Amino acid sequence: MSGTTGFRDELRAWLREHAPAPGADLDAAKSFQAALHDAGYAGLTWPKEAGGQGLGPEYQQVFDSEAAEYELPTYPFLIGTGMCGPTLVDLGTDEQRARYLPPLLRGEEIWCQLFSEPGAGSDVAGLQTRAVLAGDEWIVDGQKVWTTNAQWAAYGALLARTDPDRPKHAGLTMFVLDMHAPGVTVRPLRDMSGRSPFNEIFFDGVRIPADAVIGQVNGGWHAAVTMLGHERVTIGARRRAKSNPLDFTAAVATAQRLGRAGDPGVRERLAELYVHERALELFNARLREEAAAGRSPGARGSVGKLAGAMLARLAIETVGEIAGTGTVAWAPDDARGDEVALGITSAPSASIAGGTNEIQRGIIGERILGLPKEPSVDRDVPFRELRVGTQGKAAQQ
Incomplete structure (x- = not known):
């Protein structure tokens, strides 16, 4: 292709021929994502060694502009391509990147993000889902909520507490979780529009291989910040169809x-x-x-x-x-x-x-404008010692 002009012309012709009609079901969405990948339009700015095209951001801008003319069924893959995949590019092992990124880009395996919990939404570091090492496996128990696309997902990026004796930000680890593993239960949550775009997830003795860690054990906060950075750019940059x-x-x-x-x-x-x-x-x-x-x-x-x-x-x-x-x-x-x-x-x-908007304003104020940080009395306290709720129960027993 000769620059973005040739790229735009070829993309426009390809979309005219291959873009499905509005309202495509999941099977049609997967077929389209696979065709998008095979045509060289998936992972445009990802490194080639990660399965991407290695192109500059101007190509992604051209794609977004042309794609806005259609209602492309790419929503099921947004968390994988915009959040989980880029985090694996940044922090995953060579084996993880080789195993998970190609089927992710082709739409063969959908991903979800397993962060929020009933008592840990804006304060993600307050999560209580536990992962305990037993031999060469981690055993996970707990609950997640507000999980988008979990009903379709093959894998999820799970943030769990692996060391309750460390401060809450320091005892977390991120894992690749098989969403079809024994002990994983997905339940839909209905919102006021009548749809069920979110889910709650329950983990009951779920076993995860030791090599499923993304980044470092107890380095999950760094992995979470990395993924949240990709998430916020993805959400903010997402261009909706002109319809x-x-x-x-x-x-x-x-x-x-x-x-x-x-x-x-x-x-x-x-x-x-x-x-x-x-x-x-x-x-x-x-x-x-x-x-x-x-x-x-x-x-x-x-x-x-x-x-x-x-x-x-x-x-x-x-x-x-x-x-x-x-x-x-x-x-x-x-x-x-x-x-x-x-x-x-x-x-x-x-x-x-x-x-939330309040969280974003706090980040902007502290990290961009250099304003004083809000008091954080629990930052250096071992998570096991923290007490939450009106009844004063321990956050971890």
Whole structure:
């Protein structure tokens, strides 16, 4: 291919021929991901030794721009390609990369991220799922919650406590977990939209091979920070299809359909939405370029994550103001009304998933602006000694 121009032309022709119709099921999504990989469009910026194409971030930007014209069924693979896979590239062994990355990129094996727990959401380091070494295996007991794509996943990146006698950040380890191993139970969680995009996971004596550690034993916090950095960039940089009912293009179409496109107040709100979308797009492009040059985005990934959540909120407010009662009441045969309602009920999750807005602001304040850190009385206390809950029960017995 001769530069990004030739790449764009070839990609555009390929998508025109191979992009499936909207609403593809999981089997169709897997087939498309495999075709994407075989055509050289998966893992564009990953190193070639990790199964990627070794291209610069400008190629990923071209892909994102062209892909936005379609509703590509790549969502089931987003956690693997955007979070777990890049972490294995950074911290995995040669054997792990050779085993897991090729089927991950081809869509043959879906991944999930096993971090959050009922009592450890924003404070991930407070998790209580335990992994105890027994010979050449780790035995895992505990629970995770709000796990996206677990119903499809073949593997998960599991963060568990391996040494309760260390401070909470120092006694964690990350593992590759077989989601079909005996003792793993996946249960769906239904949200207010009526869908079940999340799951809760239970571990009852699950056995994990000793060589399934990602990074170092008791070095799980470093692995978690690495993955969270990839997660925040992925969430913040993700471009939705142009059929998304809650973006600038859709908001303009709504204003035109309702005859409000000439309203000065509506035009002002649309301009504000466009400026925020474009600013976030350029910011994320810069992060991708720096990452390709070997400079980690670090805490600035939180800037993109926070800006993306705030943009989702602004889009809700803009579409709501333009459509008025149409955002909460619509004709039974109005599919667009259903999409807008689904977008509105789903958008607030952007301020929670991947770390709340408050957490992101704390990271930005401390690590970018250099503001004083918040007091942390439990940072140097062995986790076994910490007491949680109103009843004062030990966090670990």
